[in-house]
Amino acid sequence: MSTYRTLDPASFALKDWHPYMIGSVIPRPIAWVTTIDAQGRPNLAPFSYFNIFSSKPPIAVFSPSTSGRTGQPKDTHKNLLEVPECVIHIVPYALVPRMNITTGEYEHGINEIAKAGLETLPSEVVRPPRIAGTPVQMEARLRQILSLGDTPGAGQLMIVEIVRLHLAEEILDAKGLPDPRKMDVVARLGAFWYLRVRPENLFWMKQPRNPTEVLAWEELPQDLRESRILTAADIGHLLAYRPAHAELLVSAATPPNPDTLHRQMQAFLPHEPEKAWALYCQALGLPVSS
Numbered sequence: 001m002s003t004y005r006t007l008d009p010a011s012f013a014l015k016d017w018h019p020y021m022i023g024s025v026i027p028r029p030i031a032w033v034t035t036i037d038a039q040g041r042p043n044l045a046p047f048s049y050f051n052i053f054s055s056k057p058p059i060a061v062f063s064p065s066t067s068g069r070t071g072q073p074k075d076t077h078k079n080l081l082e083v084p085e086c087v088i089h090i091v092p093y094a095l096v097p098r099m100n101i102t103t104g105e106y107e108h109g110i111n112e113i114a115k116a117g118l119e120t121l122p123s124e125v126v127r128p129p130r131i132a133g134t135p136v137q138m139e140a141r142l143r144q145i146l147s148l149g150d151t152p153g154a155g156q157l158m159i160v161e162i163v164r165l166h167l168a169e170e171i172l173d174a175k176g177l178p179d180p181r182k183m184d185v186v187a188r189l190g191a192f193w194y195l196r197v198r199p200e201n202l203f204w205m206k207q208p209r210n211p212t213e214v215l216a217w218e219e220l221p222q223d224l225r226e227s228r229i230l231t232a233a234d235i236g237h238l239l240a241y242r243p244a245h246a247e248l249l250v251s252a253a254t255p256p257n258p259d260t261l262h263r264q265m266q267a268f269l270p271h272e273p274e275k276a277w278a279l280y281c282q283a284l285g286l287p288v289s290s
């Protein structure tokens, strides 16, 4: 069991506390945001205090905090006060070095898009441009600003409503949905660490819909809980499918050769948990169907 170090945010200055915040909640998606000022000059900056919070209405929130250095609002925030529109892009690995350039706190009015050598595409319903080469682009309108304070580092939540979603064709699956295996996007971790979303790091785990379909952890036989073969995601799939006569599992004997049996069960996961359970029940002499 871990032992824990417990911290009280109130006893830290911003610069010492910030690394704990960004190091603890990982990975964070990155909103790469274009805005324009009243004179139409574009701005581009990354924000990892970002996520979506509602599907319908489609709401995203990102937070350009009051600058820890100058105590001033960031240009993205100022621009949204002048022109309440933006485009949020998800950053592909290929554009990471350019994204890093656009984080520089340039003078207001400096065009980070040009500085990073990026090309733009016109947006459909908002004025800020889209950044070419990004897999996901969300045109959005400002709905509300929720200020969390006026001291340096205080978050300024830009609550925006997505009005157009553009998806690069090459990231779509056969149903036309974004396929994470094709996206090669990045997320922010603590310090200067990033995560690259690669197919080999992904796993698929179906969400159980109905509690009566689920097997509770304490009903799971010990050999499965302690399996040397089945992964955490495999166990997740077994738990999400309650076999017939599950109540008999607790009193069943341990299989004589669990590794072999678990390997055979694994061949049916994640898509056919019912077959994996049928194998297990057969091996233990339990009835297979209801």
Ligand SMILES: Cc1cc2nc3c(=O)[nH]c(=O)nc-3n(C[C@H](O)[C@H](O)[C@H](O)COP(=O)(O)O)c2cc1C
Pocket: 030, 043, 044, 045, 046, 047, 048, 049, 050, 063, 064, 065, 066, 074, 075, 076, 077, 099, 100, 102, 103, 104, 105, 106, 188
């Ligand atoms: C990956 C990444 C994520 C960042 N996330 C945030 C954030 O969530 N909030 C913030 O205020 N600054 C964040 N920054 C720093 C801003 O990008 C930086 O202050 C930028 O200059 C703001 O640009 P602007 O003044 O043009 O709006 C982040 C920087 C990087 C590289």
